[in-house]
Amino acid sequence: MDYIFSDKVSGMKPSAIREIFKSLTDKSIISFAAGNPSPLSFPVEQMHAVADRIFAEEAASAFQYGITEGYPRLREQIAHRLKTKFGIGTDNDETIITTGGQQGIDLTAKVLCNEGDTVICENPSFIGALNAFRSYNTELVGVDLEPDGMSIESLENALKTHPRTKLIYVIPTFQNPAGITTSYAKRKAILELAEKYGVIILEDNPYGELRFAGEDVPTIKSLDKNGTVVYCSSFSKIMSAGMRVGFLCGPKEIIQKVVVVKQVNDVHTNQFFQMLASHFIEEYGLDGHIKKICELYRHKCSLMLSELDKNLAGKAVFTRPEGGLFIWLTVKGGDGDDIARRAIANKVAVVTGSSFNPVQGGHSDSVRLNYSTPSDEQIVEGVKRLSQIF
Amino acid sequence: MDYIFSDKVSGMKPSAIREIFKSLTDKSIISFAAGNPSPLSFPVEQMHAVADRIFAEEAASAFQYGITEGYPRLREQIAHRLKTKFGIGTDNDETIITTGGQQGIDLTAKVLCNEGDTVICENPSFIGALNAFRSYNTELVGVDLEPDGMSIESLENALKTHPRTKLIYVIPTFQNPAGITTSYAKRKAILELAEKYGVIILEDNPYGELRFAGEDVPTIKSLDKNGTVVYCSSFSKIMSAGMRVGFLCGPKEIIQKVVVVKQVNDVHTNQFFQMLASHFIEEYGLDGHIKKICELYRHKCSLMLSELDKNLAGKAVFTRPEGGLFIWLTVKGGDGDDIARRAIANKVAVVTGSSFNPVQGGHSDSVRLNYSTPSDEQIVEGVKRLSQIF
Numbered sequence: 001m002d003y004i005f006s007d008k009v010s011g012m013k014p015s016a017i018r019e020i021f022k023s024l025t026d027k028s029i030i031s032f033a034a035g036n037p038s039p040l041s042f043p044v045e046q047m048h049a050v051a052d053r054i055f056a057e058e059a060a061s062a063f064q065y066g067i068t069e070g071y072p073r074l075r076e077q078i079a080h081r082l083k084t085k086f087g088i089g090t091d092n093d094e095t096i097i098t099t100g101g102q103q104g105i106d107l108t109a110k111v112l113c114n115e116g117d118t119v120i121c122e123n124p125s126f127i128g129a130l131n132a133f134r135s136y137n138t139e140l141v142g143v144d145l146e147p148d149g150m151s152i153e154s155l156e157n158a159l160k161t162h163p164r165t166k167l168i169y170v171i172p173t174f175q176n177p178a179g180i181t182t183s184y185a186k187r188k189a190i191l192e193l194a195e196k197y198g199v200i201i202l203e204d205n206p207y208g209e210l211r212f213a214g215e216d217v218p219t220i221k222s223l224d225k226n227g228t229v230v231y232c233s234s235f236s237k238i239m240s241a242g243m244r245v246g247f248l249c250g251p252k253e254i255i256q257k258v259v260v261v262k263q264v265n266d267v268h269t270n271q272f273f274q275m276l277a278s279h280f281i282e283e284y285g286l287d288g289h290i291k292k293i294c295e296l297y298r299h300k301c302s303l304m305l306s307e308l309d310k311n312l313a314g315k316a317v318f319t320r321p322e323g324g325l326f327i328w329l330t331v332k333g334g335d336g337d338d339i340a341r342r343a344i345a346n347k348v349a350v351v352t353g354s355s356f357n358p359v360q361g362g363h364s365d366s367v368r369l370n371y372s373t374p375s376d377e378q379i380v381e382g383v384k385r386l387s388q389i390f
Numbered sequence: 391m392d393y394i395f396s397d398k399v400s401g402m403k404p405s406a407i408r409e410i411f412k413s414l415t416d417k418s419i420i421s422f423a424a425g426n427p428s429p430l431s432f433p434v435e436q437m438h439a440v441a442d443r444i445f446a447e448e449a450a451s452a453f454q455y456g457i458t459e460g461y462p463r464l465r466e467q468i469a470h471r472l473k474t475k476f477g478i479g480t481d482n483d484e485t486i487i488t489t490g491g492q493q494g495i496d497l498t499a500k501v502l503c504n505e506g507d508t509v510i511c512e513n514p515s516f517i518g519a520l521n522a523f524r525s526y527n528t529e530l531v532g533v534d535l536e537p538d539g540m541s542i543e544s545l546e547n548a549l550k551t552h553p554r555t556k557l558i559y560v561i562p563t564f565q566n567p568a569g570i571t572t573s574y575a576k577r578k579a580i581l582e583l584a585e586k587y588g589v590i591i592l593e594d595n596p597y598g599e600l601r602f603a604g605e606d607v608p609t610i611k612s613l614d615k616n617g618t619v620v621y622c623s624s625f626s627k628i629m630s631a632g633m634r635v636g637f638l639c640g641p642k643e644i645i646q647k648v649v650v651v652k653q654v655n656d657v658h659t660n661q662f663f664q665m666l667a668s669h670f671i672e673e674y675g676l677d678g679h680i681k682k683i684c685e686l687y688r689h690k691c692s693l694m695l696s697e698l699d700k701n702l703a704g705k706a707v708f709t710r711p712e713g714g715l716f717i718w719l720t721v722k723g724g725d726g727d728d729i730a731r732r733a734i735a736n737k738v739a740v741v742t743g744s745s746f747n748p749v750q751g752g753h754s755d756s757v758r759l760n761y762s763t764p765s766d767e768q769i770v771e772g773v774k775r776l777s778q779i780f
Contacts, residue, residue: 001588001617003643006504012650039450048445055438060429063630099489099656106655114396115505132654135500198391227391240453242661253393260402264522265496266489270660271632
């Protein structure tokens with residue numbers, strides 16, 4: 001039989017990153033290509049203790065269907081923490097549990113975007129989000145990232161020239177892939193422009209709590225008084241990625257539509273792990289555990305930076321992140337695709353910058369390096385291998 | 391801010407069933423409205439033993455990102471069981487793990503259907519699937535169910551008059567809501583028509599293993615030699631609904647597109663419970679546990695039938711299922727909406743047949759009763775309450 005696929009997905013291919021993952025079954029390759037949290041960051045012992053209690057005392061509800069909005073106590077805990085710790089959420093906002101942050105992005109696009117509508121995003125940006133937008137046949141428009149965030153002039157120009165813009169997608173803190181944190185001034189400017197043009201902002205903040213240096217910058221959502229921002233985050237980088245528990249906080253009207261499409265997408269998120277996350281917060285809190293993860297990543301990041309300084313100074317420039325998972329390495333006039341190819345031939349995997357282009361097929365002179373997944377020994381050896389290709 | 395939603399979701403509302411669920415916080419109401427497995431059907435003790443081992447020995451992979459296709463060993467186990475036990479799957483078929491059967495339905499629709507395309511389904515049919523199809527702005531065409539399955543004449547007529555048909559959605563075994571099992575002859579006829587018109591069949595079979603009387607009828611997928619059928623099922627009714635683990639088995643080309651959209655939908659299904667299901671199968675097998683569930687439902691079904699016989703003979707007719715979760719009760723010339731309304735006023739919840747209409751707002755003279763969730767006492771008392779409204 002000849003299969004005919006829908007227009008929205010017929011051109012879609014597995015992401016470059018995903019294909020790299022598959023090549024990583026070769027154990028001789030050191031991977032700086034992942035976006036994975038360190039396995040050392042999972043609070044296994046505490047999760048096990050909480051799980052035992054759920055098995056013993058709450059199995060009947062943990063293994064039964066739950067409500068689409070999510071486990072009620074967990075929603076309350078998240079809303080409370082967002083409000084008290086980060087000033088996020090007004091009386092008109094609601095919180096919904098999603099199957100990882102990725103589902104929050106996917107379903108927000110589904111409820112807001114018709115085919116042919118425009119989504120404005122940072123250039124470069126997170127490939128998982130870009131592909132989610134593509135899967136609804138939207139037009140992606142990239143706005144170049146400067147060291148303090150999107151070019152505001154280019155953003156306004158994009159809004160002016162694309163009247164069908166429905167969404168501005170941004171990762172303001174420890175951006176993936178570029179590691180950039182958008183300044184406070186630019187956050188305000190992005191919000192003002194969104195309000196002026198009547199466009200929703202989807203603020204994706206999976207890394208925001210992983211700060212190991214510098215000062216917090218308020219989220220765009222915390223500045224939002226008029227219901228312009230949908231805020232997306234998850235437990236993937238602060239507890240476990242494999243459990244797929246994330247959340248959205250946004251205007252009631254939008255969240256209620258997300259509930260309707262989530263119901264037909266997966267009914268609800270894994271009930272056991274919603275309860276586990278909730279009981280974990282109740283019993284241990286999140287802050288202490290997150291602090292430990294930050295210490296771990298501070299160490300790994302500074303190790304990778306000092307190895308890069310030693311081995312690649314003068315050959316490439318690279319960001320010096322204050323948090324998150326990634327270093328962005330640029331060779332002026334270079335070719336990221338070529339660097340990534342030669343790197344893998346030398347048994348170290350990095351991701352070419354061009355994978356993160358909103359408009360596919362473009363050029364990039366950069367590659368993305370991840371320091372959270374490899375061991376210390378792998379960081380040292382991997383940077384050595386990388387330097388050998390220059 | 392005024393929110394403008396995408397055309398595909400702007401008209402969608404939370405499902406009637408979901409709203410009934412919410413009303414069920416009133417503990418004085420006996421619910422025959424759910425589609426939930428019995429809490430007695432969860433193999434809690436064995437799941438706990440397996441979970442302990444994962445926490446102790448495999449936490450690093452259970453809490454990390456996994457691959458989109460699913461935990462490799464579980465995919466093999468499912469493919470093997472489908473092939474050896476049910477004759478399902480050819481060399482050109484692949485299996486993918488989904489976040490419940492619901493996600494399998496949603497993503498199959500996403501990869502195959504453009505807005506305005508037609509999905510043909512049984513009338514009545516499963517509301518979660520109908521709403522998933524609606525959420526991609528497809529046109530639903532219902533084909534009336536006869537006691538042995540879809541009217542084949544009406545199906546061919548629908549195919550002839552709807553040239554944009556992309557999908558025929560059927561639940562051939564213990565259909566939800568009507569409890570009907572499609573005959574072998576009609577299964578073959580549906581497959582032949584799908585091939586003749588070049589349309590994919592989505593065969594949804596979440597209840598097929600819950601047979602407590604009569605003889606198995608081969609699945610449509612087991613008859614499929616030409617890659618016409620995508621088969622969807624899940625662990626929801628045979629292990630746990632709350633864990634959200636389902637699967638699709640279908641032609642490679644289609645499954646590979648499903649992988650691409652699943653990747654941007656939720657990256658992968660909860661890793662821990664994929665491993666748990668896999669280890670459970672390895673250690674305990676599924677057949678013995680499923681047999682116990684069938685015994686439980688045989689008892690509950692026959693209790694509800696005997697109470698209906700006692701209390702409602704002559705006032706209503708009802709199906710006598712050989713498996714599954716539902717009894718379909720019809721009052722010739724009656725009004726299901728009215729019955730459901732009067733039932734809830736008398737503290738017993740049932741679902742009106744009109745919720746299951748592919749074309750919303752139609753009339754139905756039936757209601758759906760569930761016997762898996764209520765206790766024996768609730769079945770006796772609930773049928774009494776139901777009989778009082780006639």
